[in-house]
Amino acid sequence: MLRGQRIAVVVPAFNEADKIARTIRSVPGFVDHVIVVDDASGDSTARIAARSGRRGLEVLSHATNRGVGAAIATGYRRAAALGAQATAVMAGDAQMDPADLPQLLAPVLSGAADYAKGNRFAWSDCWRQMPWSRYLGNVVLSLLTRLACGYGTLFDSQCGYTVASRAALQAIDPDTMFARYGYPNDLLARLARAGARVVDVPVRPVYGPGWRSGIRVWTVVYPISFVLLRALVLRLLVRYARWGTKPARIVGGFPRVSSSI
Ligand SMILES: Nc1nc2c(ncn2[C@@H]2O[C@H](COP(=O)(O)OP(=O)(O)OP(=O)(O)O)[C@@H](O)[C@H]2O)c(=O)[nH]1
Numbered sequence: 001m002l003r004g005q006r007i008a009v010v011v012p013a014f015n016e017a018d019k020i021a022r023t024i025r026s027v028p029g030f031v032d033h034v035i036v037v038d039d040a041s042g043d044s045t046a047r048i049a050a051r052s053g054r055r056g057l058e059v060l061s062h063a064t065n066r067g068v069g070a071a072i073a074t075g076y077r078r079a080a081a082l083g084a085q086a087t088a089v090m091a092g093d094a095q096m097d098p099a100d101l102p103q104l105l106a107p108v109l110s111g112a113a114d115y116a117k118g119n120r121f122a123w124s125d126c127w128r129q130m131p132w133s134r135y136l137g138n139v140v141l142s143l144l145t146r147l148a149c150g151y152g153t154l155f156d157s158q159c160g161y162t163v164a165s166r167a168a169l170q171a172i173d174p175d176t177m178f179a180r181y182g183y184p185n186d187l188l189a190r191l192a193r194a195g196a197r198v199v200d201v202p203v204r205p206v207y208g209p210g211w212r213s214g215i216r217v218w219t220v221v222y223p224i225s226f227v228l229l230r231a232l233v234l235r236l237l238v239r240y241a242r243w244g245t246k247p248a249r250i251v252g253g254f255p256r257v258s259s260s261i
């Protein structure tokens with residue numbers, strides 16, 4: 001519990017046998033539920049996670065590999081069923097600094113935002129920590145995501161370190177979330193269409209010596225292009241449909257259509 005509210009952390013994991021125990025150990029003690037979603041790993045990720053014995057730990061396993069977005073969706077459904085008021089995502093590759101979690105939770109727990117995401121570019125020496133391929137790719141995708149979603153002040157669209165309120169989880173609709181790389185962009189587009197208030201919080205970029213990634217240029221370019229194009233078309237359609245009408249109340253918990261849409 002933090003500020004009297006129930007907190008869950010979703011940990012998507014695919015072949016992270018060497019990092020999953022460290023990731024689980026790093027989750028702060030105030031977190032009530034740690035939901036590890038093993039995405040049909042070929043190694044002992046699930047077994048090692050289950051052995052960690054952390055209070056509030058659950059390990060869910062996909063029968064086949066479905067992608068990082070699908071793994072997070074599985075975790076989101078479970079967090080909602082457990083009654084979590086705020087649900088964070090901390091990937092199983094230990095790339096999220098637990099010291100940043102309280103700041104990331106703060107705007108959601110106080111009710112100031114529906115969804116908070118990390119922004120590694122707001123960290124002073126980000127350009128030194130992040131590999132140049134990630135840095136450049138992320139700048140381009142962040143600008144395109146702004147255009148597609150309408151959140152004009154957000155950056156670092158690809159940062160997976162996030163916190164969602166209960167209402168935001170409903171708006172995201174985990175059942176239809178984009179399953180693979182491209183899920184963060186899809187998620188921001190869904191939140192924008194629902195009028196959710198999204199804020200950036202500075203977080204530390206973590207790219208240690210053991211860093212490896214499942215991201216390959218061609219496995220991300222096509223899915224993310226598709227997601228962004230679809231988001232842009234839907235945004236324009238929503239805007240056209242609301243043309244000349246007053247901002248309406250949104251069903252699902254958000255007070256008003258965001259003025260940034
Ligand atoms: N690659 C990959 N990762 C998955 C999958 N399902 C779950 N994951 C987890 O998703 C998290 C993010 O994966 P990464 O490939 O490292 O992507 P990233 O951390 O966003 O990007 P990098 O900056 O390149 O490290 C990791 O914890 C993975 O274990 C999957 O099908 N493929």
Ligand SMILES: [Mg+2]
Pocket residue numbers: 091093095212213214
């Ligand atoms: Mg990674």
